[in-house]
Amino acid sequence: MPTAETSDKRPKQRRLSAIEPVAMRVPEACRYLGIGRSTLYVLIGEGEIEFIKLGSATLVLTRSLRNLVERRRAVLTRNTNMET
Numbered sequence: 001m002p003t004a005e006t007s008d009k010r011p012k013q014r015r016l017s018a019i020e021p022v023a024m025r026v027p028e029a030c031r032y033l034g035i036g037r038s039t040l041y042v043l044i045g046e047g048e049i050e051f052i053k054l055g056s057a058t059l060v061l062t063r064s065l066r067n068l069v070e071r072r073r074a075v076l077t078r079n080t081n082m083e084t
Contacts, residue, residue, distance in 0.1 A: 023059035
């Protein structure tokens with residue numbers, strides 16, 4: 001039977017897991033955007049996405065992924081408004 005201590009810890013654990021990481025590895029970044037690995041590297045090569053190297057790991061900045069989506073969304077919105 002759960003004690004008061006156990007039930008108090010569960011909500012705290014859920015809140016902690018909801019924290020968005022500052023950076024993520026390439027496979028996670030691909031899942032985050034729903035794109036393939038090669039597309040991610042093309043975007044990195046074009047300077048669309050920021051990354052850092054930490055040892056041999058390539059870490060993609062989460063903020064950069066969100067900014068990419070917002071930039072592309074803004075372009076789509078502008079183009080849609082021009083057509084009407």
